[in-house]
Amino acid sequence: MGEFDLIERFFKRPAQRADVGIGDDCAVWTPRSGHQLAFSADMLVEGRHFLSTVNPKFLGHKSLAVNLSDLAACGATPQAFLLSLSLPRADEAWLSGFSEGLFQLSELHGCELIGGDTTQGPLNIAITVMGDTPQGQSILRRGAQAGDDLYVSGHLGDARLALEAFQGNVSLPQAVFDSARRRMECPTPRVALGQALRGIANAMADISDGLLGDLGHILKASQVGAEIDTSAVIPLMQTGTLWSCPHDLALTCVLSGGDDYELVFCASPLAASQVQLAAKSSGTPVTRIGRVTDSQRLVLLGVGGLPITTSFQSFDHFA
Amino acid sequence: MGEFDLIERFFKRPAQRADVGIGDDCAVWTPRSGHQLAFSADMLVEGRHFLSTVNPKFLGHKSLAVNLSDLAACGATPQAFLLSLSLPRADEAWLSGFSEGLFQLSELHGCELIGGDTTQGPLNIAITVMGDTPQGQSILRRGAQAGDDLYVSGHLGDARLALEAFQGNVSLPQAVFDSARRRMECPTPRVALGQALRGIANAMADISDGLLGDLGHILKASQVGAEIDTSAVIPLMQTGTLWSCPHDLALTCVLSGGDDYELVFCASPLAASQVQLAAKSSGTPVTRIGRVTDSQRLVLLGVGGLPITTSFQSFDHFA
Incomplete structure (x- = not known):
């Protein structure tokens, strides 16, 4: 399974709110008028933030959950996220579980995966999430x-x-x-x-x-x-x-x-x-x-x- | 040097275009009206994308450059970025060089660092960049x-x-x-x-x-x-x-x-x-x-x- 197959199979879904989702150089997104955007990024490293024995479905959930929590802390409504993933190898069972946990939570919150990166290396999950609030209503x-x-x-x-x-x-x-x-x-x-x-x-x-x-x-x-x-x-x-x-x-x-x-x-x-x-x-x-x-x-x-x-x-x- | 000192010393700068920059749960940003946003994420892993001997100043430059290149490919104007960084240790000389190369390029393009994450782990640099174009003018x-x-x-x-x-x-x-x-x-x-x-x-x-x-x-x-x-x-x-x-x-x-x-x-x-x-x-x-x-x-x-x-x-x- 190559890099592009991996993305196609486990992470690419039809664009919903996005003008352009996964598959171009950039994702394209039209913000809601009268709204401010809120951004947060969290990186999870194996052995530091999670044990290697963790259920990959839970890990997929948690990787997004910790980012959604930052949006919650600002009173923001989740909109979209980007996922950068460094993997030791393309392990189908792991990817299947991870993406299942990730998408269950993203769908629950209407938070769309619009882009990211996949590479080989020590297991590392970096997500950037975007939400919005009506102008001036972010809680700081x-x-x-x-x-x-x-x-x-x-x-x-x-x-x-x-x-x-x-x-x-x-x-x-x-x-x-x-x-x-x-x-x-x-x-x-x-x-x-x-x-x-x-x-x-x-x-x-x-x-x-x-x-x-x-x-x-x-x-x-x-x-x-x-x-x-x-x-x-x-x-x-x-x-x-x-x-x-x-x-x-x-x-x-x-x-x-x-x-x-x-x-x-x-x-x-x-x-x-x-x-x-x-x-x-x-x-x-x-x-x-x-x-x-x-x-x-x-x-x-x-x-x-x-x-x-x-x-x-x-x-x-x-x- | 602790995590918060590290951020304060090498990465935190006064917010410019951002409503809220580094230091809250989220960065807050008001998009330009009549514009679409373009997003891209790239992850650079030691030994895979760069050699351990690379000059950290060049690495700081390249980490952002590869993301700006994706914005360029869509015809987007760079606006802001988030940096997630996994480091084996808080090496001051390395951080000084890395941040110097990073900020030289970001300032050249008016692309503001608005948030991110810092953690300990194998060297990994994950950047998400945001740009914009007038509505409908992204090049796909x-x-x-x-x-x-x-x-x-x-x-x-x-x-x-x-x-x-x-x-x-x-x-x-x-x-x-x-x-x-x-x-x-x-x-x-x-x-x-x-x-x-x-x-x-x-x-x-x-x-x-x-x-x-x-x-x-x-x-x-x-x-x-x-x-x-x-x-x-x-x-x-x-x-x-x-x-x-x-x-x-x-x-x-x-x-x-x-x-x-x-x-x-x-x-x-x-x-x-x-x-x-x-x-x-x-x-x-x-x-x-x-x-x-x-x-x-x-x-x-x-x-x-x-x-x-x-x-x-x-x-x-x-x-």
């Missing part, structure tokens, strides 16, 4: 205001728990491990919630490197601080896969576990009912975990509201 | 008409000659080798010519995999054939680095050498003077090398106009 990191409520979507820490189990640091019942592993390998980007929060959230980010780290990006960009109420976080430790874990491990997973692709966002207390409506309309639970302050610092409040110090770190590829 | 592969003249820009085969020398298949005088190597490592995308050919060229492609192969893509997409007059190709073998080579090697380099990033295009004979004006206005020589036919076949005409058979192949990563 820099809009948080002192006094805002602080929220997270869904539940946190499952992916980190799976990683701890893979690394032998914790032993889990099989059903819990399977569930945590599924969240790590096959995350759900919060696309509907992100769009529903347009005009409501003042600032938002997705949680790819850990809550504290990604919230830290919002705080830095907005030049504000925040207080997280650990008692408000406890319900997050009683959902998902964390309920059976020791408290300290569960807290670590929630506060600094990455790879869950939930959203962290800030909204005025006056918008509290709108936040709940957005959560309901998108079918995504949200939890208020603290508030934005003018302190320039990120503080964890323990039992009784007293600050506690932490050494939680977010993930850094070159640290 | 599928527009070639029987009777069109067939042209190439600049001169062909230098990069292939350098590769043959690297592989020890040919011995070259040092100055010739240096010149050929420079073309391979630091190609010039024909961006100005591509734009100048809007409304003139009926079909166009860039020559990344070899003239015959890339022309083949045009012919297939347009459901036409072509005749290449090898006597018209001979002037191309007397420019650049090929003048001192044996005839057969020079012909191989011209017809099936890849990596030159020249343009091959088709235009009506009635537009011949407009083609020459476009060449002049963009400072890029063009050579007429044959014509488009309704035969569905690609034929090489030898001395006296007789067809010759060839076994020239274009490059296929999985063949």
Whole structure:
């Protein structure tokens, strides 16, 4: 199977919204008038972002999911993506599974594959995704205001728990491990919630490197601080896969576990009912975990509201 | 040096045309009204697309150049790009050279780096580039008409000659080798010519995999054939680095050498003077090398106009 056969067989589909899709030097796309475009790129490397044993269908899903999560964090509607793929060899079973997972998710979100590149080399998956929002309605990191409520979507820490189990640091019942592993390998980007929060959230980010780290990006960009109420976080430790874990491990997973692709966002207390409506309309639970302050610092409040110090770190590829 | 420091130090620059550049979950961009967007993605892998010994400044240049070449092939004006980079380690000297070559070319074309990703792994450079054209003016592969003249820009085969020398298949005088190597490592995308050919060229492609192969893509997409007059190709073998080579090697380099990033295009004979004006206005020589036919076949005409058979192949990563 040659390079062009491979593209034809596993990746080329008739153009839908695109004026020109796969098969020319460029894809051609007419943007919706009155809209801004949002772009994000993520690269997944074997051994770094995923294990070589991962189900290729999940990997296809996740490769796009992590990009859609960035669009969600800006409140953007997915439109199209480009896929660059470096493969050790043209393995038909792998390609079949990978493309199946990829296209299932892309079709769910109406996000069309319009181009890319295929080459031989160490396994590497690089996707660039494009979405749009009505002009001026992108939700950025820099809009948080002192006094805002602080929220997270869904539940946190499952992916980190799976990683701890893979690394032998914790032993889990099989059903819990399977569930945590599924969240790590096959995350759900919060696309509907992100769009529903347009005009409501003042600032938002997705949680790819850990809550504290990604919230830290919002705080830095907005030049504000925040207080997280650990008692408000406890319900997050009683959902998902964390309920059976020791408290300290569960807290670590929630506060600094990455790879869950939930959203962290800030909204005025006056918008509290709108936040709940957005959560309901998108079918995504949200939890208020603290508030934005003018302190320039990120503080964890323990039992009784007293600050506690932490050494939680977010993930850094070159640290 | 951590991941965020690395981005801050070598890649983050103030947003220019972008509403939001590097540093948020997404870049945000307002497209020009009345314009279509053109997208292309290329991935460069160490050992496959470049040697580990290549000057990182040239590599930074080439990584963007091959993408700009795709925009040129559609007649698009470069706008912005995203860079995903997998690096074995955060090598400051390498990053400094790479980013210098990258930004020199991006600034030359007003093509802004708006986002991307950085991770640790085997060296891999994945760029997605965006350009635009006035609505409906993209030049596609599928527009070639029987009777069109067939042209190439600049001169062909230098990069292939350098590769043959690297592989020890040919011995070259040092100055010739240096010149050929420079073309391979630091190609010039024909961006100005591509734009100048809007409304003139009926079909166009860039020559990344070899003239015959890339022309083949045009012919297939347009459901036409072509005749290449090898006597018209001979002037191309007397420019650049090929003048001192044996005839057969020079012909191989011209017809099936890849990596030159020249343009091959088709235009009506009635537009011949407009083609020459476009060449002049963009400072890029063009050579007429044959014509488009309704035969569905690609034929090489030898001395006296007789067809010759060839076994020239274009490059296929999985063949």
